[in-house]
Amino acid sequence: MKNMKLKTLTTSVLLLAFGCFLVMGTSSCKKEDDNADDNADKNYVLLIENGAQRINPNQSVSYSAKLIDKEGNATDAGNVTWKTSSSGIATISSSGVISVVAEGTVTITASVTIDGVTINATAPLGIYVPSLFTVAPCAILYEVGGSIQLDAIHLTATGADEPTCSYVSSDASVASVSNSGLVSFNKAGSCYITVTATSIQGNPVNIVPVQVIAPYTVKLPVVKVDITPSSADLFQNETVQLTAKAYDFDGALVSGKTPTWTTADASIVTVNSSGLVTPVNPGETYVYATIDGMMGQASLVVNPDTLVVVEPFYVNIPAGGTRQFTAKAYHITRTTASELTGVNFAWKIPTYGFSMFDIATVNSSGLVTMKSDAMAGMMTFVVAYDISNPYVGGASSIIAAIADDCDCGTGNPLVDHITVNQTSVNLSLMGTNIFQINAVAYDASNNPVTVDLVYCSNNIMAASVDSDGQIIAASARLPKKLALLPA
Numbered sequence: 001m002k003n004m005k006l007k008t009l010t011t012s013v014l015l016l017a018f019g020c021f022l023v024m025g026t027s028s029c030k031k032e033d034d035n036a037d038d039n040a041d042k043n044y045v046l047l048i049e050n051g052a053q054r055i056n057p058n059q060s061v062s063y064s065a066k067l068i069d070k071e072g073n074a075t076d077a078g079n080v081t082w083k084t085s086s087s088g089i090a091t092i093s094s095s096g097v098i099s100v101v102a103e104g105t106v107t108i109t110a111s112v113t114i115d116g117v118t119i120n121a122t123a124p125l126g127i128y129v130p131s132l133f134t135v136a137p138c139a140i141l142y143e144v145g146g147s148i149q150l151d152a153i154h155l156t157a158t159g160a161d162e163p164t165c166s167y168v169s170s171d172a173s174v175a176s177v178s179n180s181g182l183v184s185f186n187k188a189g190s191c192y193i194t195v196t197a198t199s200i201q202g203n204p205v206n207i208v209p210v211q212v213i214a215p216y217t218v219k220l221p222v223v224k225v226d227i228t229p230s231s232a233d234l235f236q237n238e239t240v241q242l243t244a245k246a247y248d249f250d251g252a253l254v255s256g257k258t259p260t261w262t263t264a265d266a267s268i269v270t271v272n273s274s275g276l277v278t279p280v281n282p283g284e285t286y287v288y289a290t291i292d293g294m295m296g297q298a299s300l301v302v303n304p305d306t307l308v309v310v311e312p313f314y315v316n317i318p319a320g321g322t323r324q325f326t327a328k329a330y331h332i333t334r335t336t337a338s339e340l341t342g343v344n345f346a347w348k349i350p351t352y353g354f355s356m357f358d359i360a361t362v363n364s365s366g367l368v369t370m371k372s373d374a375m376a377g378m379m380t381f382v383v384a385y386d387i388s389n390p391y392v393g394g395a396s397s398i399i400a401a402i403a404d405d406c407d408c409g410t411g412n413p414l415v416d417h418i419t420v421n422q423t424s425v426n427l428s429l430m431g432t433n434i435f436q437i438n439a440v441a442y443d444a445s446n447n448p449v450t451v452d453l454v455y456c457s458n459n460i461m462a463a464s465v466d467s468d469g470q471i472i473a474a475s476a477r478l479p480k481k482l483a484l485l486p487a
Contacts, residue, residue, distance in 0.1 A: 044069055045218050046077060046121040048110050050264070051297035052141035052211060054126035054284060057103055063096035065110045065121060066293060072221040074293030081111040085190075090127060103127050105192050105209040124190060124209035130284070132156070132307075133163065135195045135206040136231040137299045138284065140175075142185050143213050143224070150181035150193065150208065153233050154200055155307055160235075160334045164199035175210045188214040219249040225259070225296030227289050233301040234269075234279050235333065242275035244289035244296055259289035259296075269300050281391050306340065307332050308394030310384050316401030317360070317370040325366040325396060327384035345384045359400050374400040412451050416444040437469035 045068045055061055065077040082092045089104040096110075110121045126139050132155045140148060154163045167177040171191035177183045183193060193208040216223045224247040232240045244259040261271045265285040271277050277287055282304040289296045307330045317323050325347075329340040347362045359374035362382050378400045385393030421438040441449045455465040465471045 043218065044114060044119055045216055045220060045223075046110060046112055046119040047074075047293070047295060048108065048121045048123045049288075049295060050108075050123065051286065051288070051295065052124050052137070052139035052209070052299075053286065054128065054138040054209070055098075055100070056130060057100050057127055060100065061098045061125070063092065063098070063108060063110070063123075065096075065112070067112065067114075067119075068218075068220060068293040070218060070220060072292035072294075074290075077110070077112050079112065083109050083111075084125075085109070090125065098125070100127055103129070105207060107190050107211060122190075122211055122213075124211040126192075126207060126209040128207060131204060131206065133197050133200060133204045133206060134233065134301055134303075135165075135208055136233050136301055138206070138208055138301075139299070140183065140208060140210045141213065141297070142210075143215060144185055144187060147182055147184045148230065150177070150183060150195060151231070151233070152181070152195060152197065152206070153301075153303070154197065155303060155332065156337070160303070160332065163197040166196045166198050168194045168196075169210075170194070174212050183210065185210075185212045188212050216249065220292070220294070221248060222246045222254055222257070222292040222294045223249050225289055225291050225294050227287070227296040227298040229298065231299045231301075232277075233303055234277075235303050236279045236282065236305045238279065240277045240300075242271070242277060242287060242289070242298055244275065244291065246291040246294070254291075257291045259291050262288045262290070264288070268302055303332075304392060305331060305333070306386070306389075306392045307337070308345075308384055308386070308392060310382065310394045310396040313396050314399075315396065316399050317368065318401050319370055319374045319376070320372040321401075322367060322369045323398075325362070325368060325382055325384070327366065327394060329386065329392065344387045346387045348383045348385070349380055350383075360398055368398060370398075370400055376400050412441075412449075414443055414449050415441045415451060416446075417442055418453070435471040437465070437471065439469060 047066045047068055049064045049066060050061060053061060063082065065080050066074045067077045068074050080096065082094065082096050084090050084092050085107040086104065089102050089106045091099045091101065092108065105124060105126050108123050108125050112119050123141055124139050134153055136151045137148065142148060150167065152163055152165050154161050165181060167179065167181050169175055169177045169191055171189065174187055174189035174191040175183055175185050177193050190211045192210060195206045195208060197204050226245050226247070228243050234240060246254040246257045248254050261273060261275050263269055263271045263285065268281055268283040268285040269277050269279050269287065271287045275289065277300060279302040282302050284299065284301050287298045287300060308327055309330065310325055310327050315323055327345045329343040330337040331340055347364060347366050349360055349362045351358050356375065357378065359378045359380050360368050360370045362368045366384065368382055380398050381395045382398060383393055383395045418439055418441050437455065439453055441451050441453065443449050455467065455469050457463055457465050463471050463473050
């Protein structure tokens with residue numbers, strides 16, 4: 001079990017350093033009942049039990065489906081035919097088991113033929129690495145005419161905050177989204193919402209797959225189960241009380257119904273018979289409420305109450321070079337973070353089985369050594385995790401560089417400090433790809449000093465800088481440092 005936990009941490013926390021989504025949490029996923037095709041037989045509804053989901057690339061999920069008749073009786077659907085909308089992202093076996101191929105969003109379709117009539121049901125599946133920037137819900141299955149508010153959270157070494165985000169729908173005719181993240185469902189179909197955290201360095205992105213379903217055509221006693229709240233993010237020491245309501249074919253509330261509560265993954269959260277959810281371990285999962293065969297879905301993101309920060313966060317190391325990394329653990333709440341002492345860290349760099357990708361090693365104290373044949377521009381990750389709890393860890397990214405950190409000379413004693421017009425630069429590979437640095441040297445009294453300035457880049461495969469301070473992008477990976485010193 002420990003190895004499995006560590007594998008999950010290594011695969012997800014590693015890429016987590018870029019803020020996609022771990023999700024973890026991710027994102028976190030939303031509600032709803034699953035759907036039937038408009039052309040289905042008027043006696044049955046086909047229901048995909050798993051609903052809308054988001055998983056990590058190293059995870060799988062086993063789908064199942066149920067048939068619900070007009071009296072609300074639910075039976076396992078036999079002879080289900082399964083397919084995905086893109087085999088380049090995920091495939092699905094005849095028994096409903098997903099095999100992940102790449103990151104992205106796919107639609108899962110289940111089909112059953114009864115009395116010569118084929119009944120279909122669909123549900124969205126998002127496959128993305130988790131991130132310290134998560135969005136709830138991380139996947140949505142909803143009916144035409146409703147709306148859902150997206151909520152974002154960002155975990156930092158100072159606590160949790162709500163970042164400023166921008167929202168874009170890939171197809172606003174299916175589901176539109178407001179500037180505040182309110183998603184409205186306009187017609188049956190699928191799309192995805194791109195959420196960009198504009199207040200976080202690097203502008204990390206979270207993708208929310210959306211499937212909008214048409215109203216049911218079979219007049220069941222219960223056609224919809226709503227769970228409130230339909231999504232929630234929790235820290236490990238918090239709980240949340242869920243409630244469920246059932247609605248009939250005409251949209252009226254059905255009273256006197258007691259839901260059956262289940263959890264998709266009891267290793268992440270448990271739920272009791274009254275809908276009280278208790279976190280167990282960090283991760284993303286779902287809780288279901290079933291009434292008369294119909295199922296409502298709430299997505300839960302369990303945030304760790306311990307955050308590990310690995311420094312430096314992003315670094316270039318030349319072939320044969322070394323770099324010392326350090327790790328600190330923090331106990332975090334929604335408003336505070338306090339450093340933890342006495343945490344025993346283990347260090348790991350993932351291996352891929354190909355020398356081209358296995359570019360570095362790390363020892364037990366966090367010293368990373370880049371291999372002598374590491375190809376410039378290749379990237380990997382170094383992970384630090386708590387030996388006593390493999391769920392707790394952090395990561396930093398490493399790029400094989402042409403040169404080590406810049407050395408522009410010994411400096412000039414007349415110069416006390418240098419100011420530049422911009423401390424960070426974002427360049428596009430399109431267009432002119434040039435940014436001009438405007439720098440001024442000052443003495444200790446803050447008076448300008450006339451000296452020659454020298455500029456250098458620590459990774460010219462990413463960007464170079466000339467003697468006049470013009471930065472030119474060479475690839476999509478910008479170097480961490482562009483240094484300048486007085487000659």
